[in-house]
Amino acid sequence: MSKTLFDKVWDSHIVHQVPSGPDILFIDRHMVHEVTSPVAFLGLEKRGVSVLYPERTFATADHNTPTINQHLPVKDPLSAKQLKALEENSAKHRISYWGLGHEKNGIVHVVGPEYGITVPGATIVCGDSHTSTHGAFGAIAFGIGTSEVEMVLSTQCIMQIKPKKMRININGKLEKGVTPKDVALFIISKLTASGATGFFVEYAGNVITSMSMEGRMTVCNLSIEMGARGGMIAPDEKTFHYIKNREFTPKGKSWDKAMDYWQTLYSENDSVFDKEYHFEAIEIEPMITYGTNPGMGVAITKGIPKADSIQGGTITFQKSLNYMGYNEGEDMIGKPVDFIFLGSCTNGRIEDFRAFAKIIKGRKKASNVTAWLVPGSHKVLSSIKEEGILDILKESGFELREPGCSACLAMNDDKIPAGKYAVSTSNRNFEGRQGPGSRTLLASPMVAAAAAVTGRVTDPRILF
Amino acid sequence: MAYDKFNILKSKGIPLQIENVDTDQIIPARFLKATERVGFGDNLFRDWRYNQDNSPKKDFILNNSLYSGKILIGGRNFGSGSSREHAAWAIYDYGFRCVVSSFFADIFRNNCLNIGVLPVQVSEDFLSKIFKEIHNDYNSELEVNLKKQKISIIKLKESESFDIDPYKKDNMLNGYDDIDYLINIKEQIRNFADKTFL
Numbered sequence: 337m338s339k340t341l342f343d344k345v346w347d348s349h350i351v352h353q354v355p356s357g358p359d360i361l362f363i364d365r366h367m368v369h370e371v372t373s374p375v376a377f378l379g380l381e382k383r384g385v386s387v388l389y390p391e392r393t394f395a396t397a398d399h400n401t402p403t404i405n406q407h408l409p410v411k412d413p414l415s416a417k418q419l420k421a422l423e424e425n426s427a428k429h430r431i432s433y434w435g436l437g438h439e440k441n442g443i444v445h446v447v448g449p450e451y452g453i454t455v456p457g458a459t460i461v462c463g464d465s466h467t468s469t470h471g472a473f474g475a476i477a478f479g480i481g482t483s484e485v486e487m488v489l490s491t492q493c494i495m496q497i498k499p500k501k502m503r504i505n506i507n508g509k510l511e512k513g514v515t516p517k518d519v520a521l522f523i524i525s526k527l528t529a530s531g532a533t534g535f536f537v538e539y540a541g542n543v544i545t546s547m548s549m550e551g552r553m554t555v556c557n558l559s560i561e562m563g564a565r566g567g568m569i570a571p572d573e574k575t576f577h578y579i580k581n582r583e584f585t586p587k588g589k590s591w592d593k594a595m596d597y598w599q600t601l602y603s604e605n606d607s608v609f610d611k612e613y614h615f616e617a618i619e620i621e622p623m624i625t626y627g628t629n630p631g632m633g634v635a636i637t638k639g640i641p642k643a644d645s646i647q648g649g650t651i652t653f654q655k656s657l658n659y660m661g662y663n664e665g666e667d668m669i670g671k672p673v674d675f676i677f678l679g680s681c682t683n684g685r686i687e688d689f690r691a692f693a694k695i696i697k698g699r700k701k702a703s704n705v706t707a708w709l710v711p712g713s714h715k716v717l718s719s720i721k722e723e724g725i726l727d728i729l730k731e732s733g734f735e736l737r738e739p740g741c742s743a744c745l746a747m748n749d750d751k752i753p754a755g756k757y758a759v760s761t762s763n764r765n766f767e768g769r770q771g772p773g774s775r776t777l778l779a780s781p782m783v784a785a786a787a788a789v790t791g792r793v794t795d796p797r798i799l800f
Numbered sequence: 801m802a803y804d805k806f807n808i809l810k811s812k813g814i815p816l817q818i819e820n821v822d823t824d825q826i827i828p829a830r831f832l833k834a835t836e837r838v839g840f841g842d843n844l845f846r847d848w849r850y851n852q853d854n855s856p857k858k859d860f861i862l863n864n865s866l867y868s869g870k871i872l873i874g875g876r877n878f879g880s881g882s883s884r885e886h887a888a889w890a891i892y893d894y895g896f897r898c899v900v901s902s903f904f905a906d907i908f909r910n911n912c913l914n915i916g917v918l919p920v921q922v923s924e925d926f927l928s929k930i931f932k933e934i935h936n937d938y939n940s941e942l943e944v945n946l947k948k949q950k951i952s953i954i955k956l957k958e959s960e961s962f963d964i965d966p967y968k969k970d971n972m973l974n975g976y977d978d979i980d981y982l983i984n985i986k987e988q989i990r991n992f993a994d995k996t997f998l
């Protein structure tokens with residue numbers, strides 16, 4: 337059978353196949369952060385082994401870091417200890433470490449592509465489920481648990497059963513105001529939060545090929561929210577152009593050699609997928625979620641569905657609406673909003689800040705709204721300043737914070753208070769995800785911007 | 801880290817009849833600040849288990865002393881969300897050795913297998929039977945037989961078989977882990993690495 341993109345990358349990384357067991361895959365690039373790594377490093381110590389290929393691992397601090405006053409010592413003693421552990425472990429094992437304040441510091445899935453750690457055709461893992469982001473470059477990238485982090489550190493390999501293959505095709509032309517985030521939330525709303533469990537997804541179709549690399553990252557990032565192991569997109573000229581001359585990408589002859597390989601990375605015409613979906617761009621509007629999993633999303637103009645239109649699980653549906661303080665059948669437009677969170681590895685890149693700025697420019701932040709705008713990395717932060725976006729934000733009454741995961745998972749002080757509503761550009765609206773009792777509405781940076789200046793859920797298209 | 805061998809587990813179960821139980825519920829992010837793998841059981845289902853003033857929530861199943869056991873039974877799509885192995889640690893540390901559901905999220909299932917918690921996926925039908933039986937009689941026991949890949953509701957004499965990767969099964973029966981296996985083939989890995997160019 338002809339190979340898919342996924343097969344090509346997977347098969348070329350098999351070191352060994354365990355008889356009637358998993359494949360042992362070689363891992364090209366490994367990213368670590370402070371939260372899921374300390375126990376893995378302890379494990380190495382207990383076994384008395386060292387890191388096999390330190391040059392293939394990169395460490396950054398992001399999950400547990402403050403987003404104001406990063407130049408001061410970290411206040412929370414537990415966070416400080418965890419950050420210190422990453423710093424010490426990295427030094428001890430000779431791993432590049434981009435800690436707080438380092439010019440390359442930022443969210444692991446934002447800095448990976450920025451510095452060319454992410455390349456097509458590679459296998460990339462990290463102890464974080466949104467590692468799927470890197471699939472935008474045609475890499476096989478997925479999240480792993482701490483035992484697996486230990487595996488990769490000590491042997492540069494991982495054991496995995498080959499997942500099934502799914503292709504999602506989206507064709508047509510997106511309307512103005514419809515962004516990659518909306519495409520992803522739309523797909524998840526169709527497939528549900530578990531609809532792609534057991535699968536690795538390839539995204540295809542001209543909506544995907546005409547997306548920027550950043551847009552593709554947003555789409556691949558959210559693959560995990562429908563249960564997929566990861567998502568990927570065949571590399572093209574846009575991909576090669578994006579990665580060329582970044583710090584860690586191959587140079588000279590190595591680049592040519594890599595290009596020879598990268599240009600073979602696409603699904604053959606007659607390759608077969610275990611499951612395939614087709615969607616049209618015209619079906620997609622700006623999206624927003626109303627419930628407590630990312631599959632509970634609707635077109636912003638549509639409103640909350642009725643319980644009887646939900647397949648199965650009405651108990652879960654009701655529980656979810658109770659938590660949100662919503663009722664079936666209500667409109668989403670006009671719902672009050674208390675917080676805005678622009679950031680995360682889903683939507684914390686420069687294009688997201690540009691989109692946000694475009695809507696708020698010449699308008700004022702609504703007085704009932706607290707806005708946390710958190711760049712995904714120092715590099716994004718610099719671009720925000722250089723491009724004059726910071727001035728636009730300030731004129732409209734917004735402030736900018738320092739890079740990190742922030743309110744995406746609320747491990748630091750950036751917690752949405754209980755009962756409050758936050759329109760967030762992040763990826764999870766689980767109960768308490770953004771702080772105990774917090775209520776999250778997932779949406780695109782444009783929808784977040786529209787809410788930020790009106791103080792309510794608003795269709796950004798009326799503000800163009 | 802090698803763990804306890806798993807063969808036959810006969811135990812009562814705790815029914816958590818909720819779908820889409822995500823890892824943020826199993827262990828909220830604010831408890832992930834540890835640098836060692838200790839004490840996670842105390843914060844298992846923290847926000848469902850305790851009020852903000854740390855008093856236990858009476859209506860949550862883990863706070864109902866009638867129910868106990870080493871088997872946690874959850875609704876469909878158990879363990880979705882983050883890759884945090886802390887979720888599996890919390891379940892283990894609380895005292896569970898097996899989680900039963902009709903559907904598991906991938907990473908969570910892997911994480912469980914890697915630390916010695918057996919995920920048992922059963923049909924929707926069988927899951928309802930288990931829930932019903934335990935709600936009828938909290939003393940009713942389940943038997944999970946890994947070797948035979950069979951789970952039974954002992955009193956009803958009803959059982960169903962479940963799937964597990966043969967390699968993982970062997971590991972669990974013997975208490976081995978993947979790293980032991982990988983370290984053994986290091987030469988082969990080195991040879992492979994020498995030929996890579998990315």
Ligand code: SF4
Pocket residue numbers: 398399443444445464466680681682740741744745762763
């Ligand atoms: S921004 Fe959120 S999803 Fe992304 S790496 Fe950080 S915590 Fe994980």
